[in-house]
Amino acid sequence: MWWLLGSEITIFGGLLICYIMMRIMYAPWSEAAAHTNTLAGSINTFVLLTSSLFAVLAHHAAEHKNGKLAALYLWLTIGGALTFLVVKSIEWTNEIRHGYTITSNTFWSFYYTAAGLHGLHVIAGATAMAIVSFDCLRGKNLQRVEIVGIYWHFVDIIWIFLFPLLYIAK
Amino acid sequence: MTTHASADHAHGADNHGHHELTFLQKYVFSTDHKVIGLQYFMTGVFMGVLGALASYVFRMQMAFPGASVPGFGLVTPQIYNQMVTNHGTIMIFWFAMPVLIAAFGNYLIPLMIGCDDMVFPRLNRLSYQIFLFSAVLLIASFFVPYGGFGGAWTSYPPLASNPVYNQTPYGAPMWLGAVALEFVAFLLGGINFITTLMNARAPGMKMYDIPMVVWMIVIASILFMASVGPLIAGAAMLLFDQTLGTGFFDPARGGDPLLWEHLFWFFGHPEVYVVLLPAMGIVAEVLTVFARKKLFAYRTVLWTAVATGVLSFFVWAHHQFVAGIDPRMANIFTVTTLLISVPITEMSFVYIGTLYGASIQLSTPMLFAIAFIVEFLIGGVTGIFLGASGADIYFHDTYFVLAHFHYTFVPIAVIAVFAGVYHWFPKMFGRYMNDTWGRIHFWGTAVPFNGIFIPLFYTGMAGDHRRTFDHLNFPDLARADLIFWRQFATVSLLIMLGFQVIFFINFFYSMFRGKKAPANPWNANTFEWVAASPPPHGNFPTLPHCYRGPYEYSVPGRATDFWPQNEPAPKT
Amino acid sequence: MSQAADGHHVNPKHEQSHGMDHPASYYVKLWALLLVLLVISIAGPMLGHKVLTMITAFGIAGVKALIVAAFFMHLNVEKRFVWYMLVTMLLAVLMFFLGTAADVMKYEGAHWTKPSAYLYTEEFKKAFSGGEEHDSHDAEDEDSKALPYVPYGAKATNGAMGHSSPKPEHH
Numbered sequence: 001m002w003w004l005l006g007s008e009i010t011i012f013g014g015l016l017i018c019y020i021m022m023r024i025m026y027a028p029w030s031e032a033a034a035h036t037n038t039l040a041g042s043i044n045t046f047v048l049l050t051s052s053l054f055a056v057l058a059h060h061a062a063e064h065k066n067g068k069l070a071a072l073y074l075w076l077t078i079g080g081a082l083t084f085l086v087v088k089s090i091e092w093t094n095e096i097r098h099g100y101t102i103t104s105n106t107f108w109s110f111y112y113t114a115a116g117l118h119g120l121h122v123i124a125g126a127t128a129m130a131i132v133s134f135d136c137l138r139g140k141n142l143q144r145v146e147i148v149g150i151y152w153h154f155v156d157i158i159w160i161f162l163f164p165l166l167y168i169a170k
Numbered sequence: 171m172t173t174h175a176s177a178d179h180a181h182g183a184d185n186h187g188h189h190e191l192t193f194l195q196k197y198v199f200s201t202d203h204k205v206i207g208l209q210y211f212m213t214g215v216f217m218g219v220l221g222a223l224a225s226y227v228f229r230m231q232m233a234f235p236g237a238s239v240p241g242f243g244l245v246t247p248q249i250y251n252q253m254v255t256n257h258g259t260i261m262i263f264w265f266a267m268p269v270l271i272a273a274f275g276n277y278l279i280p281l282m283i284g285c286d287d288m289v290f291p292r293l294n295r296l297s298y299q300i301f302l303f304s305a306v307l308l309i310a311s312f313f314v315p316y317g318g319f320g321g322a323w324t325s326y327p328p329l330a331s332n333p334v335y336n337q338t339p340y341g342a343p344m345w346l347g348a349v350a351l352e353f354v355a356f357l358l359g360g361i362n363f364i365t366t367l368m369n370a371r372a373p374g375m376k377m378y379d380i381p382m383v384v385w386m387i388v389i390a391s392i393l394f395m396a397s398v399g400p401l402i403a404g405a406a407m408l409l410f411d412q413t414l415g416t417g418f419f420d421p422a423r424g425g426d427p428l429l430w431e432h433l434f435w436f437f438g439h440p441e442v443y444v445v446l447l448p449a450m451g452i453v454a455e456v457l458t459v460f461a462r463k464k465l466f467a468y469r470t471v472l473w474t475a476v477a478t479g480v481l482s483f484f485v486w487a488h489h490q491f492v493a494g495i496d497p498r499m500a501n502i503f504t505v506t507t508l509l510i511s512v513p514i515t516e517m518s519f520v521y522i523g524t525l526y527g528a529s530i531q532l533s534t535p536m537l538f539a540i541a542f543i544v545e546f547l548i549g550g551v552t553g554i555f556l557g558a559s560g561a562d563i564y565f566h567d568t569y570f571v572l573a574h575f576h577y578t579f580v581p582i583a584v585i586a587v588f589a590g591v592y593h594w595f596p597k598m599f600g601r602y603m604n605d606t607w608g609r610i611h612f613w614g615t616a617v618p619f620n621g622i623f624i625p626l627f628y629t630g631m632a633g634d635h636r637r638t639f640d641h642l643n644f645p646d647l648a649r650a651d652l653i654f655w656r657q658f659a660t661v662s663l664l665i666m667l668g669f670q671v672i673f674f675i676n677f678f679y680s681m682f683r684g685k686k687a688p689a690n691p692w693n694a695n696t697f698e699w700v701a702a703s704p705p706p707h708g709n710f711p712t713l714p715h716c717y718r719g720p721y722e723y724s725v726p727g728r729a730t731d732f733w734p735q736n737e738p739a740p741k742t
Numbered sequence: 743m744s745q746a747a748d749g750h751h752v753n754p755k756h757e758q759s760h761g762m763d764h765p766a767s768y769y770v771k772l773w774a775l776l777l778v779l780l781v782i783s784i785a786g787p788m789l790g791h792k793v794l795t796m797i798t799a800f801g802i803a804g805v806k807a808l809i810v811a812a813f814f815m816h817l818n819v820e821k822r823f824v825w826y827m828l829v830t831m832l833l834a835v836l837m838f839f840l841g842t843a844a845d846v847m848k849y850e851g852a853h854w855t856k857p858s859a860y861l862y863t864e865e866f867k868k869a870f871s872g873g874e875e876h877d878s879h880d881a882e883d884e885d886s887k888a889l890p891y892v893p894y895g896a897k898a899t900n901g902a903m904g905h906s907s908p909k910p911e912h913h
Contacts, residue, residue: 017835168786496844
């Protein structure tokens with residue numbers, strides 16, 4: 001899993017470096033950036049941090065061989081993922097309705113691409129956790145809780161950096 | 171026996187080998203690393219044939235512009251672009267990488283480190299399935315309206331991002347999607363190789379006891395993982411530019427086409443070392459076995475391979491010297507590019523040193539291995555001219571560049587691969603390939619290859635530019651001698667392609683009717699020769715223990731000139 | 743040591759000996775700390791000072807990431823080389839930045855300018871400073887915001903950026 005995360009660092013790192021370079025260069029982007037919804041971003045950061053807590057508690061439960069508790073925490077984590085996606089959909093719908101689409105200008109292109117790529121990883125993580133949780137309920141393969149947990153924390157870390165880049169730096 | 175237990179447990183349904191597996195389970199959906207390795211090999215070779223056919227088509231066009239190509243038809247400029255693009259893309263991503271890394275890596279690594287399978291067999295199967303899907307997607311791109319992508323394998327915007335320019339509105343995103351999926355497949359596969367090497371080695375196998383080819387494939391996987399990220403991000407950006415109309419690489423929208431070039435080549439340069447290192451590993455194995463001598467300087471080779479890998483991240487903009495990059499950066503990249511030739515040359519010299527004073531057996535694999543060293547050196551030396559940014563101003567985008575990289579790529583992807591195939595065929599299929607036909611194939615490959623590309627150095631210096639549909643459109647290039655050499659190159663290609671038929675007949679015939687081979691036909695040391703030929707599911711009846719390094723050949727005082735790694739030291 | 747099917751090391755004694763055996767409240771406290779940091783980073787912009795905002799926003803992001811990595815992902819007890827590998831990947835990304843920034847981040851040099859950059863920023867400012875009031879309806883309208891292709895050699899529309907582009911010899 002760590003090797004997978006290593007390569008993911010270069011994927012997101014590459015994308016965000018491109019964004020940062022252009023953001024620094026084009027001062028007027030701050031006017032577009034002013035329209036990102038900091039409240040939604042903050043809620044989502046809170047949601048993801050909390051879901052990371054649930055993920056590590058799931059790992060904790062798995063270490064103590066408590067499959068059912070681990071599965072419960074995994075589903076709470078998945079709940080966090082779903083909340084994140086719901087908030088994001090509302091946020092994006094609002095932005096698109098105001099005319100800020102992926103093609104509006106390059107700031108928005110980066111915004112939707114970076115957040116979208118992240119969102120795909122959220123969906124993948126939630127799916128993986130669901131699959132692992134079914135085994136956990138039967139007490140099998142508890143070591144996988146740690147592995148999906150590590151993936152999930154990584155998804156959280158990406159968001160921790162996306163948040164200031166897209167929402168705070170205005 | 172914990173590794174045995176873990177891989178066994180991981181095998182799940184095809185566990186213990188006691189019950190008969192269905193054809194589908196055994197060959198199509200297998201998790202056995204040997205089957206997966208052969209699947210990658212067959213798919214890769216099939217794609218390589220497609221890439222070679224593309225080269226046939228466009229070389230015929232270059233030699234006889236405007237004439238209908240036998241077996242194909244007339245080559246229009248669009249078709250020319252598509253052929254050139256897909257030849258490059260297929261050869262690198264669907265031939266060189268799968269065969270060198272995925273096929274040889276999957277087949278050899280567990281055998282050579284003495285375990286019974288990869289540590290993640292199902293992930294292994296998944297990576298092949300994704301790879302296969304990517305190959306299918308690429309082939310499908312030829313059959314959509316307007317055909318396959320025609321924007322060159324480097325896919326620079328705005329040609330690549332604007333369907334009005336490249337005229338392949340469906341082929342372009344399909345190509346991009348296929349490349350992205352292939353990257354994912356190799357990322358997953360790489361995880362397997364690295365983790366298996368780290369965790370599943372035979373007891374007693376210390377760091378410097380690992381066969382060189384295994385190291386090389388693992389180092390290559392690490393390089394791949396560290397470099398492909400920005401390009402995957404860039405591919406997403408290009409895909410959106412192509413399909414959604416975003417402006418990531420459009421200057422009028424605040425984007426920058428040079429950004430794509432950087433994203434691409436940041437990966438593109440380490441990529442060539444990703445394919446080079448496994449090829450050098452294969453050559454190291456073949457050389458030591460048939461020179462009956464240990465590798466001249468194992469640690470040097472290993473650490474210069476690592477150094478090459480690290481340095482490869484600092485040289486990429488030499489592909490962009492004339493693209494309008496900051497000239498100060500060009501200075502820096504010139505220095506680093508010239509520097510990187512040093513470790514590679516050192517490795518080549520170590521190989522030559524391995525041959526010095528050795529009892530050389532000129533078997534077919536050995537012939538290919540020696541040809542690799544000679545021809546790769548020519549490729550490397552011509553790279554020096556291109557690494558110097560001043561000279562590159564003239565050479566960039568000419569056939570000189572093309573000849574340089576074919577002089578490196580063909581030894582890597584063709585010559586070294588053949589060395590590996592002839593060497594390990596007895597292990598994979600339990601039978602020898604026909605030696606006489608192998609030698610004929612060797613001469614018919616190694617010699618005409620020079621006939622193709624040496625003339626192209628010359629035409630490149632004379633001014634032939636790459637990716638030009640018809641050089642006769644340029645009056646200075648319509649000279650008789652240039653026309654002659656272009657035709658010479660094409661005829662050499664035809665000869666070389668013709669000799670490959672011998673290889674295929676030999677390969678498939680020997681698979682079923684070749685002379686039976688024992689477990690260790692070459693009297694080699696490494697663990698794969700301990701297993702039966704071909705190895706059964708689970709590889710070894712009892713897992714071997716490692717007592718020494720992999721290249722203990724011609725050790726004084728021993729009765730035989732080899733000393734297998736799994737043989738315990740004699741009790742004195 | 744035992745290896746599970748996925749090759750991942752699992753050994754019940756492993757966590758205790760390496761201090762992974764924390765009570766659940768340990769993680770909850772860390773979570774609370776993360777939330778406090780989140781609040782600070784949101785409050786930062788309200789103080790108005792740009793540099794301070796950057797420090798709080800990105801500095802805190804870095805700290806939060808390290809907390810999640812070290813404690814939630816248990817990197818503090820994992821084998822050392824995992825840190826080295828992850829740092830190496832970050833260095834690779836940094837290398838990419840160093841090589842690319844010189845080209846992508848400039849719009850003028852000793853003998854050249856990127857005129858589209860000037861035009862882009864000027865037009866952009868005009869389009870967006872007046873833009874928030876209109877509720878333009880969605881992707882079909884993007885053409886009104888897309889800028890025309892700028893041919894090489896065009897000058898910036900106002901002299902505010904200072905330099906005019908050098909006249910090319912042929913058009």
